[in-house]
Amino acid sequence: TYALEINDLKKIYGSGVEALKGIDLTVEEGDFYALLGPNGAGKSTTIGIITSLVNKTSGKVKVFGYDLDNDLVLAKQQIGLVPQEFNFNPFETVEQIVINQAGYYGVSKKDALKRSEKYLKQSDLWEKRNVRARMLSGGMKRRLMIARALMHEPRLLILDEPTAGVDIELRREMWDFLRELNENGTTIILTTHYLEEAEMLCRNIGIIQSGQLIENTSMRTLLAKL
Numbered sequence: 001t002y003a004l005e006i007n008d009l010k011k012i013y014g015s016g017v018e019a020l021k022g023i024d025l026t027v028e029e030g031d032f033y034a035l036l037g038p039n040g041a042g043k044s045t046t047i048g049i050i051t052s053l054v055n056k057t058s059g060k061v062k063v064f065g066y067d068l069d070n071d072l073v074l075a076k077q078q079i080g081l082v083p084q085e086f087n088f089n090p091f092e093t094v095e096q097i098v099i100n101q102a103g104y105y106g107v108s109k110k111d112a113l114k115r116s117e118k119y120l121k122q123s124d125l126w127e128k129r130n131v132r133a134r135m136l137s138g139g140m141k142r143r144l145m146i147a148r149a150l151m152h153e154p155r156l157l158i159l160d161e162p163t164a165g166v167d168i169e170l171r172r173e174m175w176d177f178l179r180e181l182n183e184n185g186t187t188i189i190l191t192t193h194y195l196e197e198a199e200m201l202c203r204n205i206g207i208i209q210s211g212q213l214i215e216n217t218s219m220r221t222l223l224a225k226l
């Protein structure tokens with residue numbers, strides 16, 4: 001089974017905008033996949049549908065074989081989402097934020113504490129566990145978003161423009177962190193509008209333009225064509 005399988009996915013917003021015009025794509029387990037495209041291409045809409053934040057108009061989406069239409073709860077359990085905007089409560093501590101997230105997914109208190117230590121250490125945030133999130137640097141806030149998304153141990157991590165507006169040094173640091181996660185077995189999909197970012201990180205790439213997937217290939221094949 002694929003980590004992600006999308007067939008003929010269409011989205012027409014209430015406003016009449018045809019954001020997705022029939023997307024087909026598959027992402028294999030263990031892959032590091034980039035969805036690349038300019039602003040307005042349909043990347044966020046695609047991510048929104050996979051994570052069930054946006055309703056699709058038609059088409060099929062399966063996450064590790066679980067169909068969003070028939071097995072929504074199981075599908076959602078497989079996915080960790082790192083949205084573009086910081087959306088944690090800035091007045092909660094780092095540890096509260098990750099522990100609460102585990103609670104939403106029904107993780108036991110005991111496991112939540114274990115995982116909190118594991119993922120905060122891995123994100124280099126363990127020393128900051130009792131600090132309120134608002135006090136963290138931008139890079140730490142981004143790592144907190146990732147640590148939080150890992151608390152229910154999803155098999156697929158999806159990041160929406162993870163390094164938008166991030167300076168080059170911090171971007172490199174995030175790239176290393178994501179590479180390590182992928183090497184440890186997490187399938188990763190990220191959206192980006194930097195080809196460079198896709199090139200640095202990803203094995204396979206889909207290029208989306210005006211709601212259509214115009215390319216879906218290995219990074220190596222794409223680079224050979226350019």
Ligand code: ADP
Pocket residue numbers: 012013014015016054055
């Ligand atoms: P849906 O078809 O998923 O119900 P809607 O078209 O009703 O979505 O829009 C959802 C919300 O997004 C509305 O509040 C709408 O005003 C807002 N919205 C409309 N156009 C855009 C846009 N181009 N980008 C972002 N948000 C938009």
Ligand code: ADP
Pocket residue numbers: 013014015017018019037038039040041042043044045046
């Ligand atoms: P990207 O993430 O690649 O920038 P989006 O998926 O946000 O692209 O947008 C795809 C198209 O759908 C754009 O034309 C955008 O204006 C439109 N759009 C996005 N969200 C909404 C919404 N909530 N309501 C109406 N139109 C939207």
